[in-house]
Amino acid sequence: MTTTSQATSSDPTTYTVVCRLDQVEREGGVVALVGGAAVAVFRTYDDEVFALDNYDPFSRASVLARGIVGTRGDISFVASPMHKQAFDLRTGHCLDDAAVRVPAYDVQVTGDGQVLVGGVRSNS
Amino acid sequence: MTPTPDHKRLTLVVVGHGMVGHRFVQAAIERGLTETYDVIVVGEECRPAYDRVALTSFFEVGAEELSLLPGGAYDDPRVRLVTGTEVTGLDTETRTVLLADGEVLGFDELVLATGAAPFVPPIPGKDLPGCFVYRTIEDLEAIREAAAGATVGAVVGGGLLGLEAANALAQLGLETHVVEMAPRLMAVQVDDAGGAMLTRHIEKLGLTVHTGAATEAVLGESHVTGLALRDREPILAEVVVFSAGIRPRDGLARDAGLDLAERGGVLVDEQCRSSDPHVWAIGECAAPAGRTYGLVAPGYTMAEVVVDALLGGPGAFTGADMSTKLKLLGVDVASFGDAHGTTEGALELVFADAVAGHYKKLVVKENPDGDGTILLGGILVGDASAYGVLRPMVAADGTSGIELPPNPEDLILPASRGAVEIGLPDEAVVCSCNTVTKGEILARVSTDGAGDAEPCTDATCVTRCSGAGSTCGSCKPTVKKIVEDHFASVGKVVDRSLCEHFGLTRQEIFDVVAVHGYTRFDDVMEGHGTGRGCDICKPVVASVLASQLGGHVLSPAHRPLQDTNDAYLANIQKNGTYSVVPRIPGGEITPAKLIVIGEVARDFNLYTKITGGQRIDLFGARMEELPLIWRRLVDAGFESGHAYGKSLRTVKSCVGSTWCRYGVQDSTSLAIMLEERYRGLRSPHKLKGGVSGCARECAEARSKDFGVIATEKGWNLYVAGNGGAAPVHARLLAGDLDTQTLVSYLDRFLMYYIRTADRLQRTALWVDSLDGGLDRVRQVVVEDSLGLGSELEAAMDAHVDGYFDEWAATLEDPDKLARFVSFVNAPGTPDPHITFREERDQIAPADADGPVVLGATIAVGAPLGAVAGTR
Ligand SMILES: Cc1cc2nc3c(=O)[nH]c(=O)nc-3n(C[C@H](O)[C@H](O)[C@H](O)COP(=O)(O)OP(=O)(O)OC[C@H]3O[C@@H](n4cnc5c(N)ncnc54)[C@H](O)[C@@H]3O)c2cc1C
Numbered sequence: 001m002t003t004t005s006q007a008t009s010s011d012p013t014t015y016t017v018v019c020r021l022d023q024v025e026r027e028g029g030v031v032a033l034v035g036g037a038a039v040a041v042f043r044t045y046d047d048e049v050f051a052l053d054n055y056d057p058f059s060r061a062s063v064l065a066r067g068i069v070g071t072r073g074d075i076s077f078v079a080s081p082m083h084k085q086a087f088d089l090r091t092g093h094c095l096d097d098a099a100v101r102v103p104a105y106d107v108q109v110t111g112d113g114q115v116l117v118g119g120v121r122s123n124s
Numbered sequence: 125m126t127p128t129p130d131h132k133r134l135t136l137v138v139v140g141h142g143m144v145g146h147r148f149v150q151a152a153i154e155r156g157l158t159e160t161y162d163v164i165v166v167g168e169e170c171r172p173a174y175d176r177v178a179l180t181s182f183f184e185v186g187a188e189e190l191s192l193l194p195g196g197a198y199d200d201p202r203v204r205l206v207t208g209t210e211v212t213g214l215d216t217e218t219r220t221v222l223l224a225d226g227e228v229l230g231f232d233e234l235v236l237a238t239g240a241a242p243f244v245p246p247i248p249g250k251d252l253p254g255c256f257v258y259r260t261i262e263d264l265e266a267i268r269e270a271a272a273g274a275t276v277g278a279v280v281g282g283g284l285l286g287l288e289a290a291n292a293l294a295q296l297g298l299e300t301h302v303v304e305m306a307p308r309l310m311a312v313q314v315d316d317a318g319g320a321m322l323t324r325h326i327e328k329l330g331l332t333v334h335t336g337a338a339t340e341a342v343l344g345e346s347h348v349t350g351l352a353l354r355d356r357e358p359i360l361a362e363v364v365v366f367s368a369g370i371r372p373r374d375g376l377a378r379d380a381g382l383d384l385a386e387r388g389g390v391l392v393d394e395q396c397r398s399s400d401p402h403v404w405a406i407g408e409c410a411a412p413a414g415r416t417y418g419l420v421a422p423g424y425t426m427a428e429v430v431v432d433a434l435l436g437g438p439g440a441f442t443g444a445d446m447s448t449k450l451k452l453l454g455v456d457v458a459s460f461g462d463a464h465g466t467t468e469g470a471l472e473l474v475f476a477d478a479v480a481g482h483y484k485k486l487v488v489k490e491n492p493d494g495d496g497t498i499l500l501g502g503i504l505v506g507d508a509s510a511y512g513v514l515r516p517m518v519a520a521d522g523t524s525g526i527e528l529p530p531n532p533e534d535l536i537l538p539a540s541r542g543a544v545e546i547g548l549p550d551e552a553v554v555c556s557c558n559t560v561t562k563g564e565i566l567a568r569v570s571t572d573g574a575g576d577a578e579p580c581t582d583a584t585c586v587t588r589c590s591g592a593g594s595t596c597g598s599c600k601p602t603v604k605k606i607v608e609d610h611f612a613s614v615g616k617v618v619d620r621s622l623c624e625h626f627g628l629t630r631q632e633i634f635d636v637v638a639v640h641g642y643t644r645f646d647d648v649m650e651g652h653g654t655g656r657g658c659d660i661c662k663p664v665v666a667s668v669l670a671s672q673l674g675g676h677v678l679s680p681a682h683r684p685l686q687d688t689n690d691a692y693l694a695n696i697q698k699n700g701t702y703s704v705v706p707r708i709p710g711g712e713i714t715p716a717k718l719i720v721i722g723e724v725a726r727d728f729n730l731y732t733k734i735t736g737g738q739r740i741d742l743f744g745a746r747m748e749e750l751p752l753i754w755r756r757l758v759d760a761g762f763e764s765g766h767a768y769g770k771s772l773r774t775v776k777s778c779v780g781s782t783w784c785r786y787g788v789q790d791s792t793s794l795a796i797m798l799e800e801r802y803r804g805l806r807s808p809h810k811l812k813g814g815v816s817g818c819a820r821e822c823a824e825a826r827s828k829d830f831g832v833i834a835t836e837k838g839w840n841l842y843v844a845g846n847g848g849a850a851p852v853h854a855r856l857l858a859g860d861l862d863t864q865t866l867v868s869y870l871d872r873f874l875m876y877y878i879r880t881a882d883r884l885q886r887t888a889l890w891v892d893s894l895d896g897g898l899d900r901v902r903q904v905v906v907e908d909s910l911g912l913g914s915e916l917e918a919a920m921d922a923h924v925d926g927y928f929d930e931w932a933a934t935l936e937d938p939d940k941l942a943r944f945v946s947f948v949n950a951p952g953t954p955d956p957h958i959t960f961r962e963e964r965d966q967i968a969p970a971d972a973d974g975p976v977v978l979g980a981t982i983a984v985g986a987p988l989g990a991v992a993g994t995r
Contacts, residue, residue: 019948027656027684030948031955036977038947038955045656055957055975061700062957062975066691069684070658072624079659081688081696086659 015116021049021109029065029078034117039105040065041115042089044076050089051105051117056080064102091121134161134232136434137221139211139376141167143176144407144423145237146192149203151431158202161434164229165203166221168210169260172196177420180292182264183819184826190261214380216400221376233402235430236377236390240370240408240418245280248341254348255364258289267365268819271296272786274362275836278302278351280339282309286367290331293363294859296819297788297835301332301359303339303351313459314503317476321483321505325455328902330859334359372409372416385411394440395433396426404430412441419444456508461501461518462487470500480896482506488528497528506899554602555592565592565606582619583607600884602850605893622883623660625653630808630883634668643673644681663687664883667770670806671878674926676933677769677806678940689768692944693931694750699958699969702750703743704730705767706757707803710777710795710815711738720760728753731966736847737774737812739765744967746954748946754931763929766804770884772811775799776824780817780834789834791817794863798832801867801920802874804927808881808890811874812846826854829887830870835859839866843873843901844887852888855898858906871920872905872913879916 018032024043031054032039038054042065054062059082067078069089077086077095086095087102094100106118136157138145149165152158167173174190182190197205206223213222220230242257244250254274256267271277277293279286282304293300302309308319309326323333338354342364350360372389383391383399389411396404396412407423408416417423422444432439465472465487473486483505488497499518504510550563568580568590580586583604587593593600608620621627628636633648642648645665649657657665666685670677677683677690689695694702706721721740725732728749730742745753767773777795781787795815802811814825815832825831831842837860845854858869881890894900903909934940945951956976960967 017949023942023948025680025684030943031946033947033950033953037975038957041948053975059698060971060973061698062955063696063700066688066696068659068662068687070625070662071656072658073655076656077658081691082698084659 015106015108015118017114018117019115021047021113021115024049024115027069029067029069031062031065032117034105038062039117040078041107041117042069042076042078044069044089047109048076049107049109049115050076051107052078052087052089052092053103053105053120055102056082056085057100057102058083058085135230136161136163136233136235137229137231138163138165138235138237139221140237140239140373140407140409141165141169141173141205141207142237142239142407143173143192143420144239144427145235146173147424148235148237148406148427148431149198151428152434153198153200153203155431155435157431157434158200161202161233163203164206164231166206166209166211166223166229168208169262170208171261172205172207174261176259179258179261179264180288182261183268183292183295184821187261211376214376214403216380216382216403219402231402233434234404236398236403236405236409237407237427238373238376238409240372240416242366243369243371244366245339245368247339249344249348250342250366252342252344252348253346254344254362255342255366257366258285258292264292267293267363268296270363271298274298276301276359276361277363277365278359278361279365279367280351281367281369282306282333282335283312283367283369284310286365287326289365289367290326291329293365294330295833295835295840297837297860298363299332299837300330301334301351301361302326303337303353303359304333304335305338307336309333309335310457310459313463314457314505315464315485317474318457318483318485318503318505321476321478321481322455322457325457325481325506329455329856370408370418372411374409377403377405377409385414385416387411387414387416389414389416394429394442396430396441397433404433406430413443417444456504456506458504458508459502461499463501463503465500467500471497477506480506480899484510499528507897554606555590560590560592562606564590565603566610569607569610580607602889605889622664623658625649625655625657625661628652630664630668631880633664634671634879637665637668637672643669645669645685646681657685659687660883663690663770666690667806667808671923674923676930676940678930678934680939683943687770690770692747692750693764693768693934694745694747695768697743697969700747700955701743701958701969702745702747703741703767704745704750704753704757705735705739705741705765706762707765707799708739708774709799709803710775710792712777712792712796717760717762720757720762724753724756727756729967731968735767735774738776739767739774741767744960744969746946746958748944748951748954751935751941751944755935758929758932758935763803764931769804769806770809771804771806772799772802772813775802775813775815776828777815778817778822780815784817786820787817787834788836789817789839791815791823791832791834794832794839795823798867798870801924802870804930805874805878805923807874807878809884809886811887827851828854830854830873832866838862841866841869844891844898846886846888855891857898857902868913868917869905872908872916873901875916875919876901876904876912 016034024030024041026043026045029040029042032041040052040054042050052064054064056064063081064078066081069078072095076089078089079086088095092102092104103120105120108116138148149163152163172193174192178190210224211221212224220228222228242259254270257263277298278301279290280303282302290300290302308316309322314322326333337356339351340354341352342348343350343352348362348364350358352358374384374388374390377390378384385391390398390405390409392398392405392410392412396406396410398405406426408418410426426441429439429441469489470487471489475484486502487500489500491498501518554560554562554565565586568586571579580589586603586607593603620629636652648665662685666682677686692702694704696702725742731744733741735741775795775798777791780791781789798813812828813830814823814828816823816825817834821833825833826842827845827847831845831854833840839861840859841857841861842854843857845852877887877890891898891901946955947953959970961970
C-alpha cells in the first residue's frame with residue numbers, strides 16, 4: 001500500500017505559522033490545520049521539530065499526533081496510538097511495513113520560537 | 125450384524141440414562157445400530173443424563189450447564205427417551221421389563237446401565253433428617269438447602285469423592301469435618317507419606333481431618349446433631365454426607381437370576397455380555413472379569429464395546445487406566461499407574477519438600493528390554509504439574525513402555541518445571557484470531573520445524589511469522605511463555621529484556637526505580653537504558669512510577685510516556701473519538717446520578733451502552749469535548765472510572781444480604797469499599813474484581829482477578845481469574861476470612877502482583893509463571909513467608925492515602941486542559957475526519973476512506989459531514 005499525498009498546501013515555498021515551540025511538549029505532538037489538511041507536528045527530546053500527515057493509513061483515523069515519540073536505533077519515530085505501527089519522523093516511512101508511508105512536511109522554527117509548516121516534501 | 129431375517133425391526137432397551145447409558149445411545153446412533161433397532165431408554169432420574177463427574181460445579185453453574193442432552197431428546201426418531209421412570213422388574217424368559225408405571229416393554233436386547241449407589245454404612249441414625257449422599261443433582265439441591273440453615277458439616281469418607289463433597293460443604297459456608305476410617309486420606313490412591321502431605325493441604329483449605337476414625341453412630345433425635353466416633357470425642361454437625369464408597373446397582377440382574385461378581389456387579393465377559401446372551405451391562409453396574417470400575421472412562425469404553433458387539437464387531441474390554449487427578453480447588457493430587465509399587469521388581473523414587481508441601485513418588489522398574497528404567501506409576505501431591513507428561517509414559521502392562529531419561533528424578537524435581545509447565549497439547553489453538561496452534565508456534569522456534577526459513581528467535585518474531593497474536597493481541601503473553609519455555613527447555617538463555625532500550629524485565633525496572641528512588645523516566649533511562657525509549661518501555665516506566673509515587677499521570681514529566689488512552693484519560697475508538705466511563709462503584713447508582721449520565725449523553729449526542737462491569741460507557745466524544753463532558757460529570761459527583769488505564773476497572777457485585785433472600789453477607793458494601801480502595805491503582809494490566817453475597821455467585825466473581833464469595837462465616841477469597849479469550853476460573857487463596865483479613869490479603873496480593881508481574885501479564889498468567897504457582901502466592905500473601913506482608917500493605921495504604929480523581933484535577937489545571945484541542949492553530953474547528961451515521965437511533969462511526977481536506981468553500985469552524993447530530 002502506498003499513500004500519496006492528497007493534502008496539497010497551496011505553495012511549497014510558503015510556510016504557515018502554526019504555534020509556538022513551547023506549545024509542543026518534548027517527545028509529544030500537536031495537530032495543526034495547514035491548507036485544510038491535518039498535520040501532526042512533533043518535537044523530539046533535543047528540540048528537533050518534524051511534521052507528518054496526521055492520518056494513520058492503518059487505522060484510517062486522523063490520530064498520529066497522539067502517539068508516543070521515541071527512537072529505534074538512531075531513528076526518531078512516532079508509534080500510532082491505534083495499533084503501534086512506527087513512522088519515521090523525518091520521512092514518514094513506516095518502519096514496520098516498507099510499503100507504507102505518510103506524507104512528511106517541511107517545518108521550520110524561527111529564532112523567536114514560532115513553528116512554521118511548509119509543503120509536503122517531495123522525496124526524502 | 126445381528127441377523128434380521130424378515131427385516132422386522134428389533135427392540136433394544138437401555139435401563140438407566142446416566143453418563144454411560146447416554147454414551148451408549150450416542151454411539152448406537154453414530155454407528156448405525158438404530159438402522160436395525162428401535163431404542164428405548166428408561167431413566168429413573170427426573171432429567172436426562174448429565175455430567176456427574178462435574179457434579180460439584182452444579183453449585184456454580186446450575187443443572188442446565190451440566191446436561192449432556194440439552195435439548196432433552198436425541199435427534200434420531202428411532203430413539204425414545206423415558207425419564208422419571210424406574211425399571212422395577214426384568215424377566216429374561218419373556219424378554220420383558222416392567223416399568224414403575226406399570227408399562228411392560230419387550231426387548232430383543234437389553235443393556236443395563238444402572239450405575240452405582242452410594243454406600244451408607246449400617247449405623248444407627250443413618251436415616252435421620254440431615255443425612256445425605258452425594259450422587260445426584262437432587263442430592264446437591266437438598267444439601268444446599270440444609271447447609272443454608274447450618275454451621276457445621278461432616279463427611280464420612282475421605283476418598284476422592286468424600287474430599288470433593290467436603291470441599292463443597294466448605295464452599296457452602298460450613299465448618300467442615302472429614303472422617304476417614306483408614307489411617308490416611310485417599311487410601312486407594314496415595315501412600316502414607318503422600319496421605320500425610322495431602323492432609324496438610326486439605327487442612328489449609330480450612331477443613332478438619334480425622335483419620336483412623338470409625339463412625340459408630342449418627343447422633344440426634346429428630347434431626348442430625350453430630351457423629352459418634354469410636355474412642356474419640358463426638359463431632360457436632362447438623363449436616364452429614366456419606367461418601368463411604370459405592371455399590372453397583374445390580375438388583376434387577378440379581379432378581380432375574382443373572383450371575384453377579386463376588387463383590388457385586390453384573391458379571392460380564394469381555395464383550396460385556398451377562399450370563400444371559402441378550403442382556404448386557406456397562407458402566408458402574410458392570411463387573412467385567414469380576415471387577416467393577418468407579419470411573420467414567422472405563423464405562424465409556426464398555427458402551428462402545430457393546431455397540432460394537434451388537435454390530436458383530438470384535439471389540440473387547442480388557443481393563444482400564446485407573447489414573448486419577450483430584451479436582452479439588454488448590455490441592456494438586458494425582459495418582460497413576462501402579463502407584464503402590466505392587467509390580468514385581470518395582471523401585472520407588474521419592475521426592476518430598478515439606479516446606480513447599482510437595483510429595484512426589486515415581487514407581488519404576490528396570491527395563492527388561494534395555495539398560496534404563498521404565499515408569500510403572502506414581503503419586504504427586506502438592507504439585508501435579510508433571511502429571512500430563514508422566515501419565516502417557518506409563519508402561520501399561522508393566523513391561524513395555526517409554527524408556528525414562530537417565531535421571532528419572534528430574535521429572536519430579538522442581539527444576540524441571542520449565543519443561544512441563546505449559547500443559548497445553550500441541551493441537552491447542554493459542555491464537556484464535558489466526559488459528560495458530562501451540563504446535564505451530566513450537567515449529568517456528570525449533571531448528572528442524574521451521575523448514576527452509578530461519579527459526580524465530582523470540583516471541584515478537586513468532587508473531588510476525590505466524591500471525592499468532594497479531595490481531596487482537598490477547599494471546600501474546602501465552603505465545604511469549606510458550607516460546608520462553610521452549611528456549612528454557614533447550615537450555616538457551618532467553619532474552620527477557622523489555623525492548624531495545626532496556627536490558628531489564630518489568631520487575632527489574634520496578635526494583636531499580638524503588639532502590640534508586642527515581643521519579644522521572646529520564647533518570648531511569650540515564651541510569652539503565654540506551655536511546656530515547658519507545659511505545660513499549662515508556663508506558664511501563666510510567667506505570668511503575670505511578671504505582672510507586674502516585675501523582676498525576678498527565679504531569680509534564682509523565683504525560684509523554686502515557687499510552688494512547690492514559691494520555692487523554694479516555695478510551696480511543698476506531699475513528700479517533702473517545703469513550704467516557706464514569707466510575708459507578710459496585711454498580712450501585714442513585715436515580716439522580718443515572719439521570720445526569722443520561723442528560724450528558726443526550727446533550728453531547730453520545731452513543732450509550734451498558735458495560736459488562738456494571739457501568740455505562742458513552743461513545744463518540746471528540747477529544748476537545750472530553751473536558752466539557754467531565755465538567756458536567758465531576759460537578760454531579762462522578763469520578764474517573766479508569767476504563768482507559770491499566771488499573772482497577774470495577775468490582776462487580778450482587779445485591780447481597782441487603783435484598784436477596786439467599787444472601788449471607790453484604791456483598792454490595794464490600795464491593796464498593798474495595799473499588800474505592802483500589803481505584804486509580806496502576807498495574808501491569810487491567811484489574812477486575814467481584815463480590816458475591818452467597819455461593820450462587822451471581823456476581824461472577826471467579827471470572828475476575830480477585831473474587832470474593834460470601835460464606836456464613838465471612839468471605840472466601842479467590843484470585844487470578846479472568847474472562848476474555850482464554851477464560852480462567854479464579855482459585856481459592858484463603859477461606860472464611862473476616863473483612864479486615866480479607867483486605868490485608870488483597871492488599872498484599874495486588875502489590876505483590878504489581879511488583880513482580882511482566883508487562884501486560886494478567887494475574888492468571890502471572891501466578892502460573894511464578895515458581896510454585898498459587899502455592900507461592902499463598903506463602904507470600906497468607907503465610908507471609910518472605911516477611912513482606914506489612915511492607916506490601918503499607919504500599920497499598922500509601923496508594924489509598926494518595927488517591928485523587930485525575931479528571932477533577934485535570935479540570936483544575938489550564939496547562940493540562942490546553943492539550944484537549946482539535947487543532948493547535950484552530951481550536952474551534954472540529955476534526956473533519958470524524959463523521960457519524962445513525963444506527964438504532966444513536967450515532968455510530970461512519971467509515972473513513974482517506975485523509976480529509978477542509979476545502980476552500982467550507983468555512984473553517986463549520987462542522988463537516990456530520991450525519992447524525994450537529995457537532
Ligand atoms: C461427585 C462425583 C464426582 C466424580 N468424579 C469423577 C471423576 O473425576 N472422574 C471419573 O472418572 N469419575 C468420576 N465420578 C464417577 C462417575 O460419575 C461415574 O463413573 C459415572 O457417572 C458412571 O456412569 P454410569 O452411567 O455407569 O452411572 P450413572 O451416571 O450413575 O447413571 C446411572 C443412571 O441409571 C439410573 N438407574 C439406576 N437404576 C435404574 C432403574 N432400575 N431404572 C431406571 N434407571 C435406573 C440412575 O438413576 C442413574 O441416572 C464421580 C462421581 C461423583 C458422584
